[in-house]
Amino acid sequence: MWWWWWWWASGRRERDWRCVVWACLSLLAGVTLPKGSGGLLAHASAAEEEDWGTLVAVTAERGSTARLPCKINSQNPEDPVLLVLWYKNASVTPVYSYDSRGTDGGEGASVRHRQWGDEAVWGKEQRAWFDISTTPAQLLIRNVLGRDEGNYRCKVHFKGSPSWSQRITLNVKDPPGFPKIQDASGLRLEGPIGPYEDGSTVRMICMSSGEPPPGLVWGGLGSALGGGSAVEREGNLAKTWLNVVASRSTADSVITCSTMNASVSSGIMNTVSVTLRVNLPPLRVTLESPGEWVSGGQQTSFICRVSGASPEPVIQWWLAGRQLTSHLPTVTTLAGNVSESKLKLTPEPGDHGVPLVCKAFSPNLPGTVMHQQITLAVHSSSRQHTTFPNMAMQSS
Template identity: 70%
Template sequence: MTLHQALHHAPAERPRLHIGAFSYDSRGLEGRGSGASHPQQWGDEQVWGSKQRALFDTSHSPAQLLVRDVRGRDEGSYRCKVHFKGSPSWSQRITLSVKDPPGYPRIQDESGQRLEGPIGPYEDGTTVRMMCLSSGEPPPGLVWGGSGAGRGGAVQSDGSMSRTRLSIVASRDTAYTTITCSTTNSSSIAPLHTVSTILRVNLPPLEVKLQAPGAWVSAGQQSVFRCRVTGSSPEPVVQWWLGGRQLIPSTPSGFEGVNVSVSEVRLTLEPGDHGVPLVCKAFSPALPGTVLHDQLSLAVHFLPVATSTVEGGGMQAEVREGGSITFVCTVKANPDVYNITWYHNGRPLRARERGVRMVDSKLRLLNVTADMRGLYTCVGSNQEGDGQSNALNLNVKCKYSS
């Protein structure tokens, strides 16, 4: 079968062609010589199948859209639109009728439009009425079947034509169900020929579930979060938000099953992200007013961030010989630190050393002597590792100096 489309403009204009769910694009091939790549052809697999029954053939004049293995679902109005680089676009409509051989069933709606393959989408609660008819001598029998047969009527015969009607309510229960109509004869109950259609229904999501890679994640390491959306038709729009800032999903939404979509986002979180809400929102593009969401409060583990100060505030560490001074180690960490170690000039201090007292996060030096001068730091330790503070330089003044 061929659909003719004349291309009267010069080949150098490199046209782009769109016919329904098919496109042909030759842009960017000018001046590349004989070694240039071929124009890009694309066909929707839902319409033309994985083996691509459609092909745009430019070896003829006029060029032709070739469709192999014509089926009833190919019937309809085709709009061919050609875009030129230096000329106005050109379009034309062509209506294709597919005749059924005797004894072959046809499913159609009340207006006579053929219903094969995916049909709709319909709104939830809509009653879809369809008819199956076939001709032959003698008139063939007709049988409804499939996973969503609905309420089928009796078969009526008029001359050589047989017909039967069916009503089905579009709902979540009937979405994506297959409806078949088969012809039979009096000598056998086995179907002779069968056609089928699939009911599509606009539906909002039933559930949105955000899944973290674990109970917590480590700061500075990339982590993958997944959002699982169930029950949306058509495929949902998924949005990610981190503390009020919208994120870009790391990968296009994939599928885990019928009406189950999964979106992923990869994040490298920082300590400041601990406790910040991560939100996943989803809605059907046909029903944007019905939005579901799920969220979690991020649990981010990070190295201790330690700061050492002189008790009472400040960074100036100065004391007379024989006096005392107290240092404080302030630590921010998740999880909490299990140990704080004080260092003097890089040497770890022990609580039983002369003049050294350690209580919780504080270091108290008593009866300070000249050999206690130098740099003091603290290190907080948790499951993520060790975090070292700034250094305080202790200046010990002579006992009898003014």
């Protein structure tokens, strides 16, 4: 019954998180939030009750379309569904949403805009789509991959009725001769995996079945690490092991496992791969100013570049010891594990001589903060301009 405890704990964490967010959003009642993760939260009270459906098991063949059911009808036929959120495994942030708030229910652009999927899960091609034309409604996952396997939960919010949650487990069935990578606990590993702590050892098992069982070979970083253990065969099942130490040198490395067959011209039949994610603090923070001084009352852009952090870092701007939360700097990801934040600031004469600070840290390592600062030199008609003091890297 371990899965029951997992689902209960996961639901409890999510409910606590939701209550805090809803309390903060209560001041924004009636406002349609922008597309994306910020617009995925339902308008509901923190004390609402929630019904739970029974666990549903779904099996889909690799490459086919998986259909995950979710009932979106309340006990009151006149009570419309406002929001459907889909969660995967223990995540407290949705991987997919269906939002009908602010739409008229008709066809057209408004319908297309109310569905959102996390690109990190479904890719840029958006393999998932929530189909409300069936009973029950279904989350369709096209071209099912091994990494889609896991525990899902759809959470349905109505205008007046209690929320409803449906639990679904998705098992992806591989064709004969196709390799499968999993960890020591049996969890399937495919695509981005982790993030793991720096210095931890990730033990991977690659297996495949067939008659006779195929050969297996590690590739990518796996081949650089010695190719793993020898292949063991039990009946029609073949297995091999590989241990990888998560570190800065192995972060974002691709590891493959392929089935081999001497009768095939290239030898390789099928390949599955993983990309190792590692929690890493920033290595460098660089704060760029537009010049030696800035003009008071005129908007000026500052750029902060952060390199070496994984996953994408949290970047904060501080002025005179106060965090700038209303300026909404834009953050983009550049090549080479570099993130860039651009701040548009209108300095006032009173900001002359105060520090402007850029802080950065990995979201999973909040205790490892790195920052850089400059002292603003604000020029006004009543003051001769001065220059910026030399900038110095400061870490904490």
